Every structure is written in structure tokens, then in C-alpha cells.
Amino acid sequence: MRPIRLLDTSAFRLTLIYLGLFGVSALTLLGYLYFATAGFMTRQTEETIQAEIAGLAEQYRTQGLPRLRQVIDQRSAAQPHRASIYLLTDPGGRWVAGNIDRWPDAQPGEDGWLTFPVTVEPDGIEPENRRAIAQSFRLAGAYRLLVGREVEDRLELQTRIKQALSWGVGFTLLLGLAGGLLMSRGLLRRVDGINRTTERIMKGDLSQRIALNSSRGDEFDQLASNLNAMLEQIERLLNGMRQVTDNIAHDLRTPLNRMRSRIEVALLGDDGESSEALRPVLEQTLNDAETMIGTFNALLDIARAEAGSERAAFEKVELTPLVRDVVDLYRPLAEDKGQTIDVAIESDAVVDANRHLLAQALANLLDNAVKYTPEGGRISLTVSEGPAISVADSGPGIPEGQRGKVLQRFVRLDETRATPGNGLGLSLVAAVARLHGAKLVLEDNQPGLRVRLDFQGGSRQIEDEPSRSQTPPAKALRDLRQKARA
Amino acid sequence: MHVLLIEDDVDAADYLKKGLKESGHQVEHAADGKTGLIKAAAEAFDVLVVDRMLPGLDGLSLVQHLRATGNATPVLFLSALGEVDDRVKGLRAGGDDYLVKPYAFAELLARVETLGRRPQSQPVATTLRIADLEMDLLGRKVTRGERVIDLQTKEFQLLEVLMRHAGQVMTRTMLLEKVWDYHFDPQTNVIDVHISRLRQKIDRDFDLPLIHTVRGAGYCLRAPDQAS
Numbered sequence: 001m002r003p004i005r006l007l008d009t010s011a012f013r014l015t016l017i018y019l020g021l022f023g024v025s026a027l028t029l030l031g032y033l034y035f036a037t038a039g040f041m042t043r044q045t046e047e048t049i050q051a052e053i054a055g056l057a058e059q060y061r062t063q064g065l066p067r068l069r070q071v072i073d074q075r076s077a078a079q080p081h082r083a084s085i086y087l088l089t090d091p092g093g094r095w096v097a098g099n100i101d102r103w104p105d106a107q108p109g110e111d112g113w114l115t116f117p118v119t120v121e122p123d124g125i126e127p128e129n130r131r132a133i134a135q136s137f138r139l140a141g142a143y144r145l146l147v148g149r150e151v152e153d154r155l156e157l158q159t160r161i162k163q164a165l166s167w168g169v170g171f172t173l174l175l176g177l178a179g180g181l182l183m184s185r186g187l188l189r190r191v192d193g194i195n196r197t198t199e200r201i202m203k204g205d206l207s208q209r210i211a212l213n214s215s216r217g218d219e220f221d222q223l224a225s226n227l228n229a230m231l232e233q234i235e236r237l238l239n240g241m242r243q244v245t246d247n248i249a250h251d252l253r254t255p256l257n258r259m260r261s262r263i264e265v266a267l268l269g270d271d272g273e274s275s276e277a278l279r280p281v282l283e284q285t286l287n288d289a290e291t292m293i294g295t296f297n298a299l300l301d302i303a304r305a306e307a308g309s310e311r312a313a314f315e316k317v318e319l320t321p322l323v324r325d326v327v328d329l330y331r332p333l334a335e336d337k338g339q340t341i342d343v344a345i346e347s348d349a350v351v352d353a354n355r356h357l358l359a360q361a362l363a364n365l366l367d368n369a370v371k372y373t374p375e376g377g378r379i380s381l382t383v384s385e386g387p388a389i390s391v392a393d394s395g396p397g398i399p400e401g402q403r404g405k406v407l408q409r410f411v412r413l414d415e416t417r418a419t420p421g422n423g424l425g426l427s428l429v430a431a432v433a434r435l436h437g438a439k440l441v442l443e444d445n446q447p448g449l450r451v452r453l454d455f456q457g458g459s460r461q462i463e464d465e466p467s468r469s470q471t472p473p474a475k476a477l478r479d480l481r482q483k484a485r486a
Numbered sequence: 487m488h489v490l491l492i493e494d495d496v497d498a499a500d501y502l503k504k505g506l507k508e509s510g511h512q513v514e515h516a517a518d519g520k521t522g523l524i525k526a527a528a529e530a531f532d533v534l535v536v537d538r539m540l541p542g543l544d545g546l547s548l549v550q551h552l553r554a555t556g557n558a559t560p561v562l563f564l565s566a567l568g569e570v571d572d573r574v575k576g577l578r579a580g581g582d583d584y585l586v587k588p589y590a591f592a593e594l595l596a597r598v599e600t601l602g603r604r605p606q607s608q609p610v611a612t613t614l615r616i617a618d619l620e621m622d623l624l625g626r627k628v629t630r631g632e633r634v635i636d637l638q639t640k641e642f643q644l645l646e647v648l649m650r651h652a653g654q655v656m657t658r659t660m661l662l663e664k665v666w667d668y669h670f671d672p673q674t675n676v677i678d679v680h681i682s683r684l685r686q687k688i689d690r691d692f693d694l695p696l697i698h699t700v701r702g703a704g705y706c707l708r709a710p711d712q713a714s
Contacts, residue, residue, distance in 0.1 A: 257588035261501040264591040268508040293588050332679040360670040
């Protein structure tokens with residue numbers, strides 16, 4: 001299976017974007033909520049304290065110290081549990097009035113507020129320390145006034161709110177992740193469907209069409225129907241081309257075939273001596289016709305391999321017996337030329353292949369090797385990891401610049417065309433390699449030629465494992481889901 | 487041999503008829519599927535040669551109809567289509583052999599004769615014997631006269647196929663199919679070399695050769711007194 005990096009899947013990226021948007025809006029909402037509740041409470045307390053200070057300062061300014069003491073005493077008496085805190089000190093810092101006995105140790109913060117603990121003795125309950133905030137005010141005559149509020153409950157509430165809000169953010173992000181996954185999976189499932197169909201089409205089944213979600217008619221349906229229209233056109237063109245090729249082949253092969261039959265039947269008949277004179281001519285003509293038909297058949301074999309429809313006949317093929325079979329077939333021919341054929345099996349590979357075409361390709365390679373290796377030469381076949389099959393000979397080899405050329409149809413390096421052959425052998429090997437998604441490599445065997453059929457290094461984009469149930473995006477999603485659960 | 491040829495191409499049919507008659511067979515011809523089916527059902531034939539593409543009723547359906555009525559006459563399909571699944575479809579529909587156009591007449595003749603002589607039920611023989619050549623299938627031993635002949639695996643299989651079809655012409659393609667189980671056009675001399683190896687072991691030291699070359703067609707193993 002093709003390795004897919006999680007970050008490369010659009011499902012993952014979509015989820016991240018979705019999560020980001022969701023997170024930002026959730027934070028904004030909850031931030032406002034915090035500002036509106038806990039923040040409001042803080043401001044309200046602070047404003048009350050400041051209003052009270054202003055009121056007390058006003059009392060002091062208009063009616064003097066005794067009145068202020070009186071008011072503070074009254075208010076302190078009304079607050080035995082120190083929910084409100086008052087303290088008035090003289091210029092020497094000594095207690096004058098109030099419900100705490102001395103100035104708290106705490107330093108005022110940057111905003112001028114003091115935060116300090118006060119001891120509270122609720123009725124019949126153990127005294128406890130609670131937090132309070134206060135502001136001080138310097139009165140005329142170096143008297144100092146401190147007014148505060150016990151805020152333990154409020155702070156506690158604020159903590160609760162903060163906790164609740166951070167849980168809220170957490171849940172929101174989690175929901176966002178789930179939502180993102182669901183949303184992107186929904187979208188990608190359809191993209192996936194399209195991908196699967198196109199893969200099947202690339203494997204040679206041109207009749208496949210992408211399913212439409214007819215109830216909606218959305219952008220995906222538009223994409224699908226556009227792709228379907230395109231496929232329609234491709235299929236029509238391909239059929240047209242095949243039709244033309246078939247017609248040409250048929251039109252030329254049929255008269256050739258009849259010619260051959262006629263000659264064959266004429267040779268069968270024995271009507272006197274005149275036919276004896278014609279016999280050699282007829283036999284020669286028959287040979288020529290057979291060569292031409294052979295060339296046509298080879299061309300059509302290549303065309304069929306290239307059309308890809310032979311993939312329908314793919315099966316699991318073990319390379320080792322196949323190689324041994326073809327070597328068995330050619331060994332006597334090689335031995336007659338004093339050549340030795342070595343077979344090295346380094347791997348028990350099984351590939352998805354059309355057995356007959358693969359054997360034919362291998363036979364063509366061996367045929368070439370036997371043909372071009374001098375008497376007493378050496379031919380070796382290797383089935384190696386990869387899997388790959390290579391056929392190496394000790395013949396003259398092919399110069400590097402010519403190696404691409406010999407794969408073309410009708411190209412022969414023997415300019416005089418003296419050796420038998422039609423220049424289609426390697427073209428068929430190349431077409432068969434392409435059909436199997438294998439890479440065909442021609443190398444220097446020093447001396448000689450080494451042809452390697454590499455099933456791994458092919459340029460094929462399509463995976464042929466029918467057992468594969470998870471397509472890459474689906475797999476990435478599954479990984480993500482597992483991560484989210486963890 | 488009594489052959490029914492169901493082929494709509496008049497020219498091809500004429501030459502096939504002529505060729506089969508020259509080779510000593512009786513030939514009936516039908517130019518479309520329906521006529522072919524009626525003839526095949528009405529008369530007993532040794533072999534049916536059926537074109538895949540026929541007017542009226544196509545070759546596949548014709549053979550399926552025939553098989554459905556219990557008619558087991560061997561069928562050789564002829565087809566202009568050569569894709570692998572066509573061969574599979576043809577054989578699945580009840581065909582016994584399959585030949586892709588263009589074919590050599592000799593190839594068709596060899597296949598028709600092999601099909602026509604095929605025993606309806608293969609007796610389980612453990613020994614094959616042609617003249618003084620004997621093959622012990624269980625012991626995988628071959629003797630000719632008094633002499634034991636050593637054969638390699640493929641040579642043994644090749645000889646077995648030739649002996650099972652003794653007196654019949656086996657083409658190179660048929661030998662590649664039966665011995666190696668591959669369907670493709672072998673380079674002509676590949677099979678020839680195998681045969682010449684076999685000949686050296688079977689025939690070289692004996693007066694009467696058993697393996698004969700049939701020019702333009704293939705090979706035939708037969709006893710010296712058998713007519714060609």
C-alpha cells in the first residue's frame with residue numbers, strides 16, 4: 001500500500017481548519033461570558049467600595065472627625081461578621097475606629113487595591129481566614145481611611161466560573177474535532193468514491209461510472225456528471241480507435257487468410273503434374289503469407305496488451321515455475337548453440353499477472369538472448385526480491401543510446417535485417433511490462449545485455465490488491481479517530 | 487469424419503469445405519446460426535466447427551442450446567476475437583477447443599481430427615503402446631523394443647501427448663498448449679528442437695521412424711503400418 005502521511009490528507013487539514021474556527025469562536029463567546037459575569041461582579045464590588053469611600057470622605061470634610069468616627073462605628077457594628085471592613089487611623093497610624101484593629105500588612109497592587117486575609121467568626125463556628133479587598137484613602141490631617149469587602153465567596157465563584165469555562169472550551173474543542181472529522185469524512189467519502197471508480201477505470205474497466213447522489217445535485221454531483229461525460233467521450237474515442245484498428249487488421253488479415261487457405265488447399269489437391277511445378281512457388285508464397293500474418297498477430301497482441309483489458313484475465317502467478325517452464329522451452333535451442341542457461345531463484349515471488357502474456361514476454365526475451373549470444377555463450381535468468389525477473393546474456397549487448405529505441409515497434413539494430421524477426425519482440429515485452437505495472441530496464445551486463453522486469457519499481461499508480469478495504473483517506477481518518485479517542 | 491461447418495463467411499466456408507474434403511472428411515455447411523442448430527440437432531456429427539459471430543443465433547448461444555439438450559458433439563470455435571476472456575467464454579459455453587482467426591488450415595485440420603477422434607469417455611490407461619514403443623505412465627518408463635529409453639520430464643510429457651494422439655497431426659501451438667499449458671504463438675523452431683531431441687532418443691537407432699513431420703502443419707506419431 002502507498003504510504004500516506006497523515007498531514008498530507010485533506011481530511012486532516014479540513015479537520016484542523018474546522019477545529020481552529022470552532023476554537024476561536026468558542027473562546028470569544030466564553031471570554032465574553034466570563035467578562036459579563038465574574039468581571040461584572042468584581043467591578044460592582046470595587047464601585048461600591050469607591051462610592052462608600054467617597055461618601056465617608058464627604059462626611060469627614062463637611063462634619064469633621066467625630067461624625068466620621070460615629071458613622072464608621074455604626075457601620076462596623078452593623079457588620080459583626082466583617083463582610084464589610086472599615087478602619088480609620090490617626091496620623092500616628094493608631095486605631096481610631098473600625099472593625100479591624102490594625103492596618104493590614106499587604107502592599108497595594110498596581111491598581112491601588114489591597115488584597116489581604118481577614119479573620120471572620122461566624123456565629124458558633126470556628127473562626128476562619130477569608131480573603132478581602134480594600135482601598136485606602138488619605139483624609140485631610142493625615143488620617144487614613146480603609147474600606148473593604150470580604151470577597152471569599154465571590155472569588156470562589158469566580159474560580160468555579162473559570163473552571164466551568166475551561167471545561168467548556170475543552171468540550172467545545174472536542175466537539176469541534178468530532179464535528180470536523182464527521183464533516184470532512186462526509187465530504188471525502190464522496191471524493192473517495194470518485195477515486196475508487198477512476199482507479200477501476202484505470203485498471204481497464206471503462207464501463208464504470210461515478211455514482212450520482214441524485215437527491216441533492218450539489219457540486220460533487222456536478223463533478224461526477226462532468227467526469228462521467230468525459231469518460232463517455234474517452235470510451236467512445238477508444239472504441240472508435242479499437243474499431244479502426246480491428247477493421248484494418250480484419251480487412252487485411254481476411255484476404256491474407258483466404259490467400260493462405262487457398263494455397264494450402266491447392267497444395268493438398270493432387271491433380272497431375274502441372275501442380276508439381278507450382279508447388280515450390282506456392283510453398284514460398286505460403287511462407288510469406290504466414291510471416292505477414294505473424295506480424296499482424298504480434299501487432300494485435302501488443303495493441304491488446306496496451307489496451308489494458310487483459311487485466312480482466314489476471315491471476316496470481318508464481319514467477320519461479322513460470323521462469324522454469326520458459327527456460328525448459330528454450331534450453332534445447334540454447335544447448336544446440338552450445339550456450340548454457342543458468343537459473344537463479346532468490347525469491348518465491350507471486351505477482352498478479354496474465355500468465356500467458358507474461359510467458360510470451362519471457363519467451364521473447366529468451367529468444368533474443370539465444371539469437372544474439374554467440375556459440376558457447378552464457379545466459380542467466382534470475383528471479384529476485386522485488387520481485388523482478390532478469391535475463392542476462394553474453395552477447396554484443398545494446399549501446400546505451402539505443403536502448404530506448406529498441407522498445408519501439410519495428411526497430412531492429414541489425415540494419416541489414418539479415419537475422420529473422422520482425423522487430424516486435426521487445427515492443428511486446430514493453431507492452432506486457434506496462435500492463436503489469438512493471439518497469440522494463442535494459443542494462444549493460446559487461447559484456448552483453450541484461451533485461452530486467454521489475455514488478456516493484458513500476459510507474460503504475462493503481463494498487464491491485466483486491467483485499468484492500470481501506471482507501472488511504474479512510475485510513476488516515478481512522479488513525480485520526482483513534483488519536484482523538486486516545 | 488462427419489463435420490458440420492457453421493460459418494457465415496461464404497469464401498472461408500468454401501475453402502474450409504474444400505480443404506476438409508481433400509483431407510477425406512464429409513462436410514455439411516450451414517451459413518447461419520438457426521440452420522446450424524437445426525442441422526446439428528437432426529444429424530449425428532463427429533465434430534462441429536462453429537464461428538462465434540453468426541447471423542440469427544450467435545455461436546455461443548448455439549452451443550449452449552445444443553449442450554442443454556444433451557448433445558455432446560465436440561465443438562471447435564472459430565473467432566475473429568482473440569482476447570483471453572473470449573477463449574474462456576467459449577470453453578465455458580461448452581466449446582471443446584478454440585481457434586482464433588487467422589489460423590492456418592493445417593492447424594484447423596489437426597484440431598478437428600483430434601476432437602473427432604477424442605474418445606467420449608477416456609479409459610484410464612496405465613500403458614500406452616504404439617508399434618514397439620511402450621510408455622508406462624505409472625512407472626514413468628519408456629521402452630522401445632528391448633531398450634529402455636531415458637527421457638527428461640518435458641520429453642516424457644511431449645511423447646505422452648504424441649502417443650495419446652497417435653495418428654493425428656499435432657501442431658506446434660497444440661503441443662505448447664498441451665505440454666506447457668501456455669497459449670501463445672511459439673517461435674517456430676522452439677518446438678522443433680524439442681521434437682528433434684525426442685526423435686534422437688526414440689527413432690535414431692531404429693529402422694522405422696515413429697515421429698513424422700507433417701509439412702506446413704506439425705508432427706504426427708504413428709506406427710509404420712498406419713496409413714498417413
